[in-house]
Amino acid sequence: MITYQIERRSGVATYMQIVLQTKQALRLGVLVPGDKLPTAKEVVETAAINPHTVLKAYRELEREGLVELQPGRGTFVRRGLGSTDAASQAPLREELTAWLRKAEEAGLDADDAAALFDACRAEVYATADSPSQAGPTHP
Structure with a gap:
């Protein structure tokens, strides 16, 4: 089961943090169709939110078609988001973890590494149709 981590100083609305964390769990295969999300009461108790x-x-x-509310039973995952399963992601995760360790050794903090990753991601996934989505390609 997923446990939500609410970052109160992030500037991201609390409900959106829950949405984004759920989507990340779906992409990574942590949550799969049929899994039950924690009840509102459980989330309130662990995250101290309304x-x-x-x-x-x-x-x-639910509006996005990712979960289904079943009255009296709970909220269940309807579909995943990941294009691959967790097992096939494992080698990539290991490589990315090794890269992050190298970045840390090179003096980059988490925000620096994230910025570099985002810039590279924008270069790789940029499309010819939408160059404005690519973002900056250099610091």
Whole structure:
């Protein structure tokens, strides 16, 4: 089961943090179709947030077709987001972890490494149709 980590100083709305963390778990195969999300009460107890915030996040996920509310039973994952399963991602995860360790050894902090990763990601995934989506390709 997923446990939500709410970063109060992030500038991202709490309900959106729940949505984004759920989507990340779906992409990584941590959550798969049929899995039950924690109840609003469970999230409130672990994250100390308003139950309406949890319900707002779950409604957004339902609107996107990712989860299904089953009255009296809970909220269940309807579909995943990842294009590959967790096992096939494992070698890439190992390589990325090694890269992050090298970045740290080179003096980059987490934000620096994220910025570099994002710049490289933009270069690799940029399309000819939408160069504005590519973002900056250099610092």
